[in-house]
């Protein structure tokens with residue numbers, strides 16, 4: 402089998418496209434495969450698919466394909482243009498690449514597989530022997546294609562949350578569809594503007610369809626929701642996860658303060674107890690539970706703060722809105738009369 406035939410075969414080129422030459426460029430570590438079509442071939446207008454004579458050819462282009470052994474493999478060719486009576490002069494679509502891409506479809510597909518496996522641009526670009534920009538561009542194009550394919554659906558239950566990256570120095574705001582666990586929008590930052598930009602990526606119809614928005618108690622997110630979502634005041638849900646996280650933090654603050662005071666008097670009863678107070682009762686081992694009971698019986702503020710935190714958890718077990726409201730009022734009245742500033746806050 403000659404090299405032209407070989408590449409014709411492994412590239413899967415079909416009529417009218419054929420391989421007209423194969424060149425090994427050793428200094429560039431490239432195999433260059435030239436592709437062409439016979440003269441007189443008719444091509445379709447990319448807009449209306451009308452079959453037309455070839456008008457002329459665009460500039461020569463290069464598409465990176467899957468490697469041949471250790472060599473980068475490059476397709477080179479000139480893409481025909483047609484002069485459609487309805488749409489004017491248009492570059493035709495070639496079967497091996499998407500419009501404006503510098504890669505063949507097979508290479509882009511492989512690159513996406515590598516990116517999914519490595520989860521980092523840097524890792525993927527090393528394996529693929531690509532520059533950062535080119536690798537990043539492949540991601541952007543894949544995301545754009547995915548977004549274009551996605552049917553806009555109504556979003557009755559959404560959530561907005563922040564996520565830290567770069568060792569906690571930077572944040573993104575992420576908008577979720579909670580019904581099918583998909584990401585609907587991402588924006589840099591975690592302020593009101595970032596959250597508003599997330600909401601603004603939804604259609605008017607989607608914004609109207611929102612029935613509940615889960616979020617933490619960040620004033621920035623609350624403000625953004627109120628500005629962007631009709632009647633947001635009655636739709637914002639400070640979810641159990643975020644509230645219990647705050648309640649746990651309050652217990653820990655009470656413990657740290659009390660531990661410091663006790664240590665001054667040489668009392669180390671709270672030493673090494675941090676994680677007792679953060680887990681909930683049902684997650685304690687038997688040994689933990691025994692020690693826990695003995696600490697709780699010591700009438701320490703930390704024990705009381707822990708009890709209030711666990712009582713708050715029961716709020717979500719209330720069967721009706723009325724019961725939940727009166728449960729919360731009762732809980733609040735008790736807590737607000739204590740001396741435990743972190744829990745009150």
Ligand SMILES: [Zn+2]
Pocket residue numbers: 446447448449450451485486487488489
């Ligand atoms: Zn046309």
